[in-house]
Amino acid sequence: MKKDKFNSKFREYAKTLSPQSHEQKLIGEIYQSFNNLLGVNNCIQIGSYPRFTAITPVNDLDILHFIGNWDEKNHDPKTALENLQVLLNDSYKNPTDYEIKISLQTHSVTISYLDGEEEVFSVDIVPAYIFSKNEFSEDTYKIPEIVREKYGKNRTEYYQKLFQEHKEMDWITSDPRGYIMIASEIDKSTDGEFRKTTKIIKAWKNNLVDEDKNLELKSFHLEQVITNFFQEDQNLEIFDAIFEFFVELPGMINSPNQITDRANSDKFVDDYLADFTEDQKEKIKFARDGFFIKLENLKESISIDELLKIDFYQRKPSEKFLFDYRIKTFIDSDLKFRVDGFVKPLTGFSAGWLTQTPQLQKGLTRGKDQRKIEFSIQVDNISADEYRWKVRNSDACSQPRGEITLNHTKNTPDEVTEYIGDHYVECYAVNKSVCIAKSRVSVKII
Template sequence: MIIDYAKTLERSEEEIIKWENRIIKINNKLCDKYYLERDNYSILVGSVGRGTAITKTSDYDVLFKLPQSLYTKFDKYESNGQSQLLQEIKNIIKELHPKTKMKGDGQVVSIEYNDGVIELVPAFEQSDGNFKYPDSNNGGCWKVTKPLPEIEGSVKKSKNTSKTFNYLCFLMRQWKNHNGFSFKGLLIDTLVSEYLEDESYKNKTELQLLEGFFGQLSKENKEQSYWYALGSNQKIYNDDNGKFVTKAKKALKKFDEATEESILKDLFGYKQSEQQATNEEFIENKFIVDIRFNLKIDCDVIQNGFRGMKLTEYIRSKFRLGRGKTLNFSVINSNIPSYLPVNYYWKVRNVGREALGKERGQIFLGSKKLIEHTSFNGNHYVECYAISDGIVIARDKIRVPIDVLHGR
């Protein structure tokens, strides 16, 4: 059942063809500028290239191989030739898609469609098979990336495990998207590959296989500086304090006396619409979900104009909220870069017998703050979503336990 569910997360043929056609058009446009013939000079890299991306993935990372003469030309610029190269590539693609939003900065040219983005990296192939690419930050420089060994390592692992490697990678992406925390795709693939090095996985049930991997994740050192990537041994830096380790420890507790279906529901959002309230909405049906950053919400509990405890303190102390309280929810922490345009959406879901006929659950546009009030009993919850360019890049959820008669 778990593997069957994982298979539903794989990109569909329709999705694959749609994005391949877009990439082919861009490839041909650049070929017309830089080569005498149209050939495939594009390499799909990232999770799509490694075969570990899930359906509705929002990022397609593409290397476009450029002639070495172009490197010589832009390397001779006195000031930030890397930025000039990115701008030139962007302007050429702009002729193909004049109305499409594009950016050419940092290390990529971003071509932003309404259902995702192609991040194209102009690259120069080196004699060792690696690629040199531009970085326009801090005055400009050239950097090296090694995607081919990562792709080769993933393909080999997929073949040797009869795609168990891919299925676990799919599940981990769905887990982090559903639960709302940052977990780098290359790190997911690397840790899954390491887990499957032990041949004993073949003797495990699907539930044991999944539990064993969460067990491995929970034992990772969240303080370490980096991990070495599958295939390339490039460093994957720990820039979010190993959030996945804490989340894995929490997930591991769910396996006590669990069934496959209960695990799929608890950790991956399986069949979440089965308990759908009237008019309830789910963020996955409204936007692409690709969690890249961490977001934390909390709530000031206020009564008679005076601020009391934080809602998280109530939950920690196993208290329930009483009647007549104002709840001031807010985003209290996030590592979303300030330069990203972000809109905040909210969902308030009331649960319980008293909610019947008054159920909420619609998703609505707001700000970093939300004001609610305690009205009737139930284990309610509030969820916040950070959305940039039509993609959910961060989310968080908090329980709101209310007992109007016996709460504090």
């Protein structure tokens, strides 16, 4: 499949990930209800939704409520939050048909929208002190560190931990307006490629967590990785950015503390990676390889939804793929390219080309009747920059191989029939780091 087809499929799929119209309507009405209550200048919506990188479903919303200027010695929000709870109980006008439940935490007020016993949506109103200005002359804030925790169970556990350890909540500097400004500018300059790329990466990340909850990469971190890609090259297309993300992923998870928080030069949005075990990192790499293998073989009839499903591929130590060399695969079906293997004569046995000799396709002998095969290009109207060859033996044998070599197979001129199983040899025609054609020969050894 050519690059323009890939880009088109990714862009169309990204549209399906955007919050649905009924979600947008609900969020808009709820946020406006708090603007009406608190004053439009006294609160701000934070998170991925105002940056236009949220994906469906959206079930919660964080709102910062400004309660004054930061005072290093006096920043207990207890009174302000208690007053807010009273205000909500007395004056809040619920714009929905759902019942609401208002709960006071030590550093936030939670409003739950309920359909019977089921929570349909929730809002956390978090106190914020005005702290300083960013480079856009917009306010930055001091907020409770609880905001860094994912809404729901994570925050509940965080509150419990503080209580059990008799610790006070830390306050961190936050620059939501700066992140919103940068996301908006990059998305505009890339004609939406930034937003669409981020949503697809988040969808893959969510699928990964669904498969294994211990493999949770943080959405905000991944969004900042994509931000950096497009800041470095605003001409990236969606396929290029997605490809770059998965190429860089192993290095990313092995090297935490690379992306500085805008508001805290001593904080990193990827610091959580330092807690990942080797097993966790290895399994993420398996999922990444599974994605790439499907991408290299994606046909127009296969959906992006299928591509983003998690397959953990545990490659053999010797196995290589084109993506290991940053080679993208855009197969041009109009090109003519075919390879074959010539099985050399042996007394008492058939010889000839593998793809043209049915007797040879039934299986080749080994041991004392070992056969020699020379692989070569038989049809080629491409004149590629280079040709790469891969020999892959069956996983059941002791030497599965899988190496990729330039111009010929590793053991040219003669590969030999040493191991039983269903094997294959594949050749890739590469122009300017793009595989534009490939051909495979099956080799059965009995």
